Amino acid sequence: MYQAIEAISKSGVIQVLEPIEFEENEQLVVLRISKKWKAPETTSKSKDWRKFAGKLKTSSAFEGDPVNIQQEMRDEWD
Secondary structure, X not given: OOOOOOEEEEOOEEEEOOOOOOOOOOOOOOOOOOOOOOOXXXXXXXXXXXXXXXXXXXXXXXXXXXXXXXXXXXXXXX
């Protein structure tokens, strides 16, 4: 099971912000997120997902009552 646990580093020692109990010899994975880290900016428009926003507004697949459309999609799995 994965669980996110917020912690801070004080003098190089990890301190969790809320009390939590661990099992003896429990394996943990620590992901360090530095405030200095900045996501690289994309220079290519092809990697910008925002170009897809609003493209399905005029799609015939979504004409009609939204509740009926959802029910029809769910019924396909039965």
